[in-house]
Amino acid sequence: MKVGEALTHRSQLQTRFQLLLERLKASAVVQEGGKPPEDPKDLLTELDGVAHELESLIARINKTNLATTLPDGQSLTDALARRDRLARLQSALHQVAEAASAGQARYSKSEIRLLRVVDVGALRRRADDLAKERRELDAKIQEANWQTDLVS
Numbered sequence: 001m002k003v004g005e006a007l008t009h010r011s012q013l014q015t016r017f018q019l020l021l022e023r024l025k026a027s028a029v030v031q032e033g034g035k036p037p038e039d040p041k042d043l044l045t046e047l048d049g050v051a052h053e054l055e056s057l058i059a060r061i062n063k064t065n066l067a068t069t070l071p072d073g074q075s076l077t078d079a080l081a082r083r084d085r086l087a088r089l090q091s092a093l094h095q096v097a098e099a100a101s102a103g104q105a106r107y108s109k110s111e112i113r114l115l116r117v118v119d120v121g122a123l124r125r126r127a128d129d130l131a132k133e134r135r136e137l138d139a140k141i142q143e144a145n146w147q148t149d150l151v152s
Contacts, residue, residue, distance in 0.1 A: 003068075004145040006061050013054045020047045064151045070140050076148075083137050090130040097123040 001009075024043040027036035068076040100116045100123070 001150045002146055003061060003064055003148045003150055004142070006057060006064075006150045007145060010054065010057050010061065013050055013057065017047065017050045017054065020050060060150050060152070064148060067151060068144055068148050070144055072140075076141065076144055079137060079141050083134055083141060086130050086134040086137065090127045090134060093123050093127040093130070097127065 020043055023038055024040060024047060027038045027040045027043060030036050062077075065076040065080065070076065070079055074082075096118060097120045100118050100120050
């Protein structure tokens with residue numbers, strides 16, 4: 001199995017876990033004399049099985065990421081951390097640019113005037129550069145994911 005397939009399977013297991021949890025919550029309490037829609041014990045057993053499968057799969061993905069290097073020599077784990085940093089920083093710069101761009105409503109000359117203290121254009125250009133860098137890095141990560149076999 002390739003890492004890309006494992007990541008898809010992980011996502012499916014996470015969704016399945018959430019659905020089982022919702023079904024379990026719906027079956028956890030009933031009116032006196034009532035019957036739950038599903039047997040909570042069976043749902044708990046299935047939930048536990050999915051959690052164990054997720055744990056095993058995530059451990060294998062993490063081990064594979066540590067052992068895999070991109071063509072530039074960077075480990076896949078480091079590349080993932082870098083991609084997350086780029087995404088966070090890009091989002092932060094975008095939010096600051098948006099906040100600084102917000103129009104101000106003044107109703108009279110006696111009201112306090114708000115001034116921008118950041119260069120909105122520069123922030124947006126930097127955010128765009130970070131987005132480009134993140135996209136390029138993400139493409140390398142995706143390529144590695146679909147070429148790398150998952151470790152046992």
